[in-house]
Amino acid sequence: IIDMKDIVKTYGKGESMIQVLDHATFTVQPGEFVAVLGPSGSGKSTLMNLLGLIDTYDSGEYFLDGVEMNQRTDKEYAAIRNRKIGFVFQKFNLIAKYTALQNVELPLLLKGERQRDARRKALEMLGRVGLSDRATHRPSQLSGGQQQRVAIARALVNDASLILADEPTGNLDQKTGHDVMQTLADLHGAGNTIVLITHDQYVAKHASRIVRVEDGKITPA
Amino acid sequence: IIDMKDIVKTYGKGESMIQVLDHATFTVQPGEFVAVLGPSGSGKSTLMNLLGLIDTYDSGEYFLDGVEMNQRTDKEYAAIRNRKIGFVFQKFNLIAKYTALQNVELPLLLKGERQRDARRKALEMLGRVGLSDRATHRPSQLSGGQQQRVAIARALVNDASLILADEPTGNLDQKTGHDVMQTLADLHGAGNTIVLITHDQYVAKHASRIVRVEDGKITPA
Numbered sequence: 201i202i203d204m205k206d207i208v209k210t211y212g213k214g215e216s217m218i219q220v221l222d223h224a225t226f227t228v229q230p231g232e233f234v235a236v237l238g239p240s241g242s243g244k245s246t247l248m249n250l251l252g253l254i255d256t257y258d259s260g261e262y263f264l265d266g267v268e269m270n271q272r273t274d275k276e277y278a279a280i281r282n283r284k285i286g287f288v289f290q291k292f293n294l295i296a297k298y299t300a301l302q303n304v305e306l307p308l309l310l311k312g313e314r315q316r317d318a319r320r321k322a323l324e325m326l327g328r329v330g331l332s333d334r335a336t337h338r339p340s341q342l343s344g345g346q347q348q349r350v351a352i353a354r355a356l357v358n359d360a361s362l363i364l365a366d367e368p369t370g371n372l373d374q375k376t377g378h379d380v381m382q383t384l385a386d387l388h389g390a391g392n393t394i395v396l397i398t399h400d401q402y403v404a405k406h407a408s409r410i411v412r413v414e415d416g417k418i419t420p421a
Numbered sequence: 422i423i424d425m426k427d428i429v430k431t432y433g434k435g436e437s438m439i440q441v442l443d444h445a446t447f448t449v450q451p452g453e454f455v456a457v458l459g460p461s462g463s464g465k466s467t468l469m470n471l472l473g474l475i476d477t478y479d480s481g482e483y484f485l486d487g488v489e490m491n492q493r494t495d496k497e498y499a500a501i502r503n504r505k506i507g508f509v510f511q512k513f514n515l516i517a518k519y520t521a522l523q524n525v526e527l528p529l530l531l532k533g534e535r536q537r538d539a540r541r542k543a544l545e546m547l548g549r550v551g552l553s554d555r556a557t558h559r560p561s562q563l564s565g566g567q568q569q570r571v572a573i574a575r576a577l578v579n580d581a582s583l584i585l586a587d588e589p590t591g592n593l594d595q596k597t598g599h600d601v602m603q604t605l606a607d608l609h610g611a612g613n614t615i616v617l618i619t620h621d622q623y624v625a626k627h628a629s630r631i632v633r634v635e636d637g638k639i640t641p642a
């Protein structure tokens with residue numbers, strides 16, 4: 201489902217240029233659950249942004265579901281992302297003036313679902329992350345871990361075939377983190393593909409495979 | 422150094438009122454290192470915001486260094502906070518248009534230190550969290566864990582007698598998290614008082630005492 205070859209990604213120019221990914225290669229088969237580990241600042245979120253079509257690479261190839269992802273318009277990227285990918289961002293990226301429920305419904309409404317169906321599915325997903333009683337709160341009225349769970353619910357609500365999760369349990373206590381991992385395991389069992397960044401060894405154990413990002417390369421851990 | 426009695430803190434009104442802290446009591450002696458645990462949404466960050474004078478309580482008493490903290494002006498709170506408290510926020514709260522270095526210098530400049538001394542201390546603190554080579558980056562040019570480390574450096578740079586840290590290692594890999602805990606242990610050894618919220622059992626082990634926030638109360642763990 202993911203076929204990345206020889207990817208180069210840099211930031212900055214000239215003297216201050218940083219090469220984050222240095223001819224990196226990364227392949228994921230449909231239905232896999234891959235954990236991505238690596239030191240702080242090594243390029244994990246950068247990799248996820250490329251996979252999720254949030255950012256573009258300088259050179260190399262990225263095939264998503266067999267289709268080449270380079271040289272498309274922003275509009276095409278957004279459409280593919282919305283159909284195929286559920287993304288949990290490291291910094292949650294919730295919409296501040298929307299409630300938790302509105303945030304979670306949004307991907308479904310963007311896909312053209314009816315308000316009634318979107319609302320029902322969003323409420324169910326909020327229930328699954330233990331936030332039914334916070335549905336009408338805005339992000340500023342939620343704890344750090346509650347915001348993280350809303351971001352998780354939003355990423356999972358449209359049952360996308362590829363789920364990208366960037367540190368989804370960093371702000372959660374043991375029990376809540378366990379519930380989230382259980383939800384991801386259920387989705388994996390149902391056939392979804394999951395790529396998950398984590399610094400937590402317990403979380404990494406849920407994966408079917410572990411890779412490490414370091415010095416610009418992606419290698420088996 | 423901290424003497425909190427019978428603290429009540431609520432959000433919202435009427436039907437949607439949430440009582441986060443329900444006649445909570447919390448005492449910290451000078452030089453202690455206290456870890457605060459508890460479920461997501463239980464009130465840990467709310468407690469820290471009250472301790473750090475970022476927010477006000479509805480009723481009860483809070484004595485910081487023997488001085489009552491209720492009914493002061495915002496200006497007084499800011500002055501006390503700047504002199505006495507170093508705060509690592511759960512969401513980092515860095516200033517987006519400042520570089521890492523400028524963010525870390527800021528508490529010293531606010532205290533009236535000369536630019537030259539502030540710069541030197543800020544550079545040293547950035548070095549201690551492993552970010553000397555990122556000093557001129559802005560937050561948007563830093564990884565999640567790097568932003569977290571800048572927030573830590575900023576909280577520690579003025580060697581405040583009370584350090585409040587809200588989940589300081591949530592986005593850090595094992596090694597970097599270990600380095601941060603070592604830095605906090607050094608400060609504790611030098612006589613600083615530390616109150617630290619964490620979901621990480623390994624981090625909690627560094628504390629001299631552990632408390633738990635649950636159902637609006639604070640109890641020994």
Ligand SMILES: Nc1ncnc2c1ncn2[C@@H]1O[C@H](COP(=O)(O)OP(=O)(O)OP(=O)(O)O)[C@@H](O)[C@H]1O
Nearest residue numbers: 211240241242243244245246562563564565566567
């Ligand atoms: N816009 C940018 N300009 C310059 N450098 C950047 C920019 N964005 C990220 N970087 C640098 O790229 C490197 C990789 O960042 P990335 O966010 O991918 O790391 P990460 O592995 O996710 O780290 P963490 O575990 O701390 O979240 C970091 O060293 C960071 O400083």
Ligand SMILES: Nc1ncnc2c1ncn2[C@@H]1O[C@H](COP(=O)(O)OP(=O)(O)OP(=O)(O)O)[C@@H](O)[C@H]1O
Nearest residue numbers: 341342343344345346432461462463464465466467
């Ligand atoms: N402005 C607000 N209005 C209404 N409710 C709020 C507001 N801010 C926080 N809350 C609620 O108060 C409760 C406590 O929040 P707090 O941020 O202190 O939790 P926490 O223990 O830090 O959680 P976490 O471990 O997830 O960071 C949460 O249930 C949250 O929904």
Ligand SMILES: [Mg+2]
Nearest residue numbers: 245290564565
């Ligand atoms: Mg990251």
Ligand SMILES: [Mg+2]
Nearest residue numbers: 343344466511
């Ligand atoms: Mg919190």
